[in-house]
Amino acid sequence: MIPELGHFSLIVALCIAxxxxxxxxxxxxxxxxxxxxxxxxxxxxxxxxxxFAFGCLAYAFVSxxxxxxxxxxxxxxxxxxxxxxxxxxxxxxxxLLLWVLMLSVWMVAVSAFSRHLPSEMVARILGVMALISxxxxxxxxxxxxxxxxxxxxxxxxxxxxxxLQDPGMVIHPPMLYMGYVGxxxxxxxxxxxxxxxxLDATWARWSRPWTTMAWIFLTVGIxxxxxxxxxxxxxxxxxxxxxxxxxxxxxxxxxxxxxxSLAVTEKRGGFRVWTVLLAIIAFSLSxxxxxxxxxxxxTSVHAFATDPTRGIFILIFLVIVIGGSLALFAWRxxxxxxxxxxxxxxxxxxxxxxxxLLLVAAASVMLGTLYPxxxxxxxxxxLSVGPPYFESVFVxxxxxxxxxxxxxxxxxxxxxxxxxxxxxxxxxxxxxxxTALLLPFTLGKWTPMIAxxxxxxxxxxxxxxxxxxxxxAQLRRTSGLGALTQLRAIPLGYYGMLVAHxxxxxxxxxxxxxxxxxxxxxxxxxxxxxxxxxxxxxxxDGLAEVQGPNYEATRGSVAxxxxxxxxxxxxxxxxxxxxxxxxxxxxxxxxxVARDLYVSLGEPVEGGAWVVRVYHKPFVDWxxxxxxxxxxGGILAISDRRYRLARSAxxxxxxxxxxxxx
Amino acid sequence: MKRxxxxxxxxxxxxxxxxxxxxxxxxxxxxxIGKAxxxxxxxxLQDPGRSFGTExxxxxxxxxxxxxxxxxACLEEHPILVEFSKANxxxxxxxxxxxxxxxxLKWLSEHGNPYAMSIEDGDGRVGIDYGVxxxxxxxxxxxxxxxxxxxxxxxxxxxLQNKILPMAKQFRG
Amino acid sequence: MKIAGALLLLMLYGxxxxxEAPSAADDPxxxxxxxxxxxxxxxxxxxxxSLADSHADLAIDLKNQVRxxxxxxxxxxxxRNYMVARYGDFVxxxxxxxxxxxxxxxxxxxxxxxxxxxxAVYLRRRRRLVETELTPSEHARAQALLxxxxxxxx
Numbered sequence: 003m004i005p006e007l008g009h010f011s012l013i014v015a016l017c018i019a020x021x022x023x024x025x026x027x028x029x030x031x032x033x034x035x036x037x038x039x040x041x042x043x044x045x046x047x048x049x050x051x052x053x054f055a056f057g058c059l060a061y062a063f064v065s066x067x068x069x070x071x072x073x074x075x076x077x078x079x080x081x082x083x084x085x086x087x088x089x090x091x092x093x094x095x096x097x098l099l100l101w102v103l104m105l106s107v108w109m110v111a112v113s114a115f116s117r118h119l120p121s122e123m124v125a126r127i128l129g130v131m132a133l134i135s136x137x138x139x140x141x142x143x144x145x146x147x148x149x150x151x152x153x154x155x156x157x158x159x160x161x162x163x164x165x166l167q168d169p170g171m172v173i174h175p176p177m178l179y180m181g182y183v184g185x186x187x188x189x190x191x192x193x194x195x196x197x198x199x200x201l202d203a204t205w206a207r208w209s210r211p212w213t214t215m216a217w218i219f220l221t222v223g224i225x226x227x228x229x230x231x232x233x234x235x236x237x238x239x240x241x242x243x244x245x246x247x248x249x250x251x252x253x254x255x256x257x258x259x260x261x262x263s264l265a266v267t268e269k270r271g272g273f274r275v276w277t278v279l280l281a282i283i284a285f286s287l288s289x290x291x292x293x294x295x296x297x298x299x300x301t302s303v304h305a306f307a308t309d310p311t312r313g314i315f316i317l318i319f320l321v322i323v324i325g326g327s328l329a330l331f332a333w334r335x336x337x338x339x340x341x342x343x344x345x346x347x348x349x350x351x352x353x354x355x356x357x358x359l360l361l362v363a364a365a366s367v368m369l370g371t372l373y374p375x376x377x378x379x380x381x382x383x384x385l386s387v388g389p390p391y392f393e394s395v396f397v398x399x400x401x402x403x404x405x406x407x408x409x410x411x412x413x414x415x416x417x418x419x420x421x422x423x424x425x426x427x428x429x430x431x432x433x434x435x436x437t438a439l440l441l442p443f444t445l446g447k448w449t450p451m452i453a454x455x456x457x458x459x460x461x462x463x464x465x466x467x468x469x470x471x472x473x474x475a476q477l478r479r480t481s482g483l484g485a486l487t488q489l490r491a492i493p494l495g496y497y498g499m500l501v502a503h504x505x506x507x508x509x510x511x512x513x514x515x516x517x518x519x520x521x522x523x524x525x526x527x528x529x530x531x532x533x534x535x536x537x538x539x540x541x542x543d544g545l546a547e548v549q550g551p552n553y554e555a556t557r558g559s560v561a562x563x564x565x566x567x568x569x570x571x572x573x574x575x576x577x578x579x580x581x582x583x584x585x586x587x588x589x590x591x592x593x594x595v596a597r598d599l600y601v602s603l604g605e606p607v608e609g610g611a612w613v614v615r616v617y618h619k620p621f622v623d624w625x626x627x628x629x630x631x632x633x634x635g636g637i638l639a640i641s642d643r644r645y646r647l648a649r650s651a652x653x654x655x656x657x658x659x660x661x662x663x664x
Numbered sequence: 665m666k667r668x669x670x671x672x673x674x675x676x677x678x679x680x681x682x683x684x685x686x687x688x689x690x691x692x693x694x695x696x697i698g699k700a701x702x703x704x705x706x707x708x709l710q711d712p713g714r715s716f717g718t719e720x721x722x723x724x725x726x727x728x729x730x731x732x733x734x735x736x737a738c739l740e741e742h743p744i745l746v747e748f749s750k751a752n753x754x755x756x757x758x759x760x761x762x763x764x765x766x767x768x769l770k771w772l773s774e775h776g777n778p779y780a781m782s783i784e785d786g787d788g789r790v791g792i793d794y795g796v797x798x799x800x801x802x803x804x805x806x807x808x809x810x811x812x813x814x815x816x817x818x819x820x821x822x823x824l825q826n827k828i829l830p831m832a833k834q835f836r837g
Numbered sequence: 838m839k840i841a842g843a844l845l846l847l848m849l850y851g852x853x854x855x856x857e858a859p860s861a862a863d864d865p866x867x868x869x870x871x872x873x874x875x876x877x878x879x880x881x882x883x884x885x886x887s888l889a890d891s892h893a894d895l896a897i898d899l900k901n902q903v904r905x906x907x908x909x910x911x912x913x914x915x916x917r918n919y920m921v922a923r924y925g926d927f928v929x930x931x932x933x934x935x936x937x938x939x940x941x942x943x944x945x946x947x948x949x950x951x952x953x954x955x956x957a958v959y960l961r962r963r964r965r966l967v968e969t970e971l972t973p974s975e976h977a978r979a980q981a982l983l984x985x986x987x988x989x990x991x
Contacts, residue, residue: 527858
């Protein structure tokens with residue numbers, strides 16, 4: 003009964019989506035306020051029905067209803083309840099439902115936080131989002147019904163893939179999807195602006211927090227995925243340039259470019275055409291990612307079980323949405339107009355250069371990901387493009403972008419003087435260079451790569467701190483306030499930028515140091531044996547057989563000692579999941595700010611011994627720490643008071659004119 | 665006209681993706697087509713004391729079928745091979761890949777033996793030489809010892825009729 | 838059986854027969870080299886994994902091949918050629934430099950040059966853009982709007 007209710011609920015949601023798309027969009031074109039006002043309640047209604055459908059599927063999973071095909075294929079009664087819940091989105095069909103749910107959440111958010119927007123704009127935005135929702139709902143109802151019954155019901159299920167039986171599964175997909183889907187809001191804003199023919203600084207100010215919010219979720223989602231791979235795969239890798247990883251990274255790169263471009267459009271009215279195009283591209287890449295994971299055109303460890311018919315459906319959907327929006331862009335872009343002028347050396351040109359670099363980087367990732375497909379389609383043979391390619395291409399592209407991160411914030415809008423910039427930044431560069439050259443010696447090993455990575459990170463940190471110092475000095479000059487008051491007078495958006503840039507520096511430090519200094523040993527251990535890695539001693543104290551809810555495992559007790567003093571005990575496991583008959587390594591990690599100690603069990607060998615892998619990974623957590631700091635920067639940015647709705651409502655009416663302040 | 669550029673680039677991309685839907689990204693084409701079949705000399709399955717090798721087949725056009733008793737897809741194609749062997753048009757030689765001697769013999773007695781002779785590749789070394797990555801795989805080799813065709817996956821009657829037989833005729837002359 | 842063995846080992850430990858664990862591989866330096874080379878080779882029966890990471894049968898067979906060839910003194914390049922001769926370019930994760938991969942390797946750099954060129958042209962063109970000045974009455978209107986007064990009070 004409940005699955006049928008869920009199925010019916012989706013059909014109702016589809017009908018609401020059709021209404022939400024047709025009436026508001028037509029209403030906005032004709033100035034019909036009644037039709038336009040349908041947008042908000044429709045969005046809220048859609049959310050209710052989609053959420054209910056999702057709830058029905060989740061209930062089927064948690065209550066072990068094996069008469070639902072999806073539950074039988076992806077769950078099992080011995081699976082703990084929170085993994086049964088997460089299994090709701092562990093399949094192609096379920097993850098589509100998650101996608102639509104996230105979309106409806108964003109729609110409700112837009113409907114609630116848009117009182118200050120003109121009604122045609124809200125109507126168009128929600129209408130465009132509804133069009134996307136229609137596509138996904140149709141796709142689900144016609145090709146990928148999560149509520150399909152299995153009759154007679156299975157006695158028990160096939161179990162969730164053991165790799166997914168992890169807290170990461172509970173949080174990574176929802177975060178990631180919030181990000182992917184969140185870019186649909188920026189996309190809808192862009193389409194609304196193109197349809198309405200009006201695109202100005204105010205539009206940018208409205209659009210910016212939504213874009214930043216989506217970016218925050220995507221950053222966190224990608225970081226979580228990377229951290230999950232790190233501790234789950236058992237050998238400490240955290241980024242494999244797998245096609246599906248790349249599919250999430252490309253929208254992130256373009257989304258970052260979009261955020262920076264929006265800054266210029268908001269402050270200077272410039273880059274309008276470019277910003278609109280970026281918003282379309284960012285979301286298009288999200289949709290492309292959906293296609294790549296589900297159509298079977300690329301091999302990936304993340305790919306869902308595939309079916310070319312589904313691929314055709316998504317491809318047609320892509321042509322309609324992306325092709326349509328790019329066609330709209332080509333038609334209406336000239337109407338949008340230009341913004342203020344700026345010099346060759348200015349913050350605008352630095353930001354434009356940043357955009358070019360990020361876009362080229364995204365294009366290169368796409369080139370590498372799709373190249374095997376290009377060649378195969380042209381009959382030119384079969385190729386593999388793997389991590390060596392991506393690393394040799396991506397890193398050199400990002401170096402100038404990171405370098406610009408130090409210069410851009412200091413450069414003045416409209417016109418900056420190169421000699422002045424050089425003077426201000428000279429000391430930052432020199433200190434960074436000297437420290438970067440000397441530091442590796444104290445850490446134990448000097449290589450050009452380590453020094454260079456440290457140089458980039460230190461450059462960003464010092465230039466950013468210099469920027470803050472200057473800003474405070476400027477405030478003191480103009481207002482004479484006390485230090486704390488000055489700091490509080492600076493808008494949060496500024497702090498957001500500082501923190502986000504510092505996050506990038508932290509990330510670079512993490513990557514540089516872990517790649518430069520990590521050590522590992524693969525040893526054969528019997529109980530009582532010790533091994534020394536990275537200055538720590540690891541002693542296998544015992545091996546025990548344990549029973550899990552749906553697995554059996556051998557658990558090792560590994561004592562960690564430093565200078566003879568016991569620090570803690572780690573418990574790596576080698577599990578065997580009964581239902582899927584699959585072995586899995588559960589690494590044991592001692593996380594620390596300055597290093598991770600990573601122990602995993604390999605295979606048993608003769609004599610009751612086991613192969614044990616021990617890794618010392620210095621500063622590895624700075625990789626994800628950096629990403630979370632970036633996200634924090636984003637949160638600070640959207641907390642800026644100029645986005646507080648109560649105050650801006652009155653100001654917006656006046657500010658709609660095309661006058662901008664520097 | 666550069667405002668149409670994004671749209672044009674996208675449409676070209678879609679074209680490739682559409683073609684991509686009909687391709688199999690996991691299929692590995694063989695670089696050995698048109699090259700000499702790697703030489704081997706391996707013990708016979710039925711009589712491990714004797715061996716058999718590629719030199720023994722010089723001048724003949726023959727099929728090499730890689731199979732194993734643990735391979736479920738091989739069961740699919742086996743009846744087709746058995747049928748084909750009865751016609752006595754082309755000899756099929758079996759390469760028993762990474763299998764146990766007793767299991768292989770048992771499998772043949774249960775499901776029929778289409779092979780003129782079957783040889784044992786216990787450690788898979790010859791398989792690697794032939795670029796075998798999934799069982800079953802089937803090769804067509806001509807009188808000069810050159811590989812002319814490779815099929816990855818079960819052989820179907822259409823492939824036998826439309827690919828292997830015509831090619832065999834072509835290279836027999 | 839395992840419990841008895843574990844207890845025995847614990848006893849032995851207690852007696853103080855603990856020692857520095859020997860390396861899992863017979864030759865760690867060789868193993869290192871094997872890992873490095875095989876992480877650049879694709880596992881052909883997996884969903885996008887390298888030979889180094891995979892536990893599939895074929896992957897283990899090929900790893901053993903690599904190891905024995907290295908022991909026999911073959912160089913990395915020779916072993917790679919051996920794999921490519923049997924499985925094609927598909928087996929390499931680092932695509933080779935060929936006519937068909939020209940676009941792949943040159944593409945990013947070419948895109949960058951193109952992007953920077955377009956940027957430079959655009960910036961130069963923008964510089965020549967003359968910004969229209971506001972007339973005095975427009976200035977006044979701007980002031981009024983900025984200070985929140987309504988237009989009617991002009």
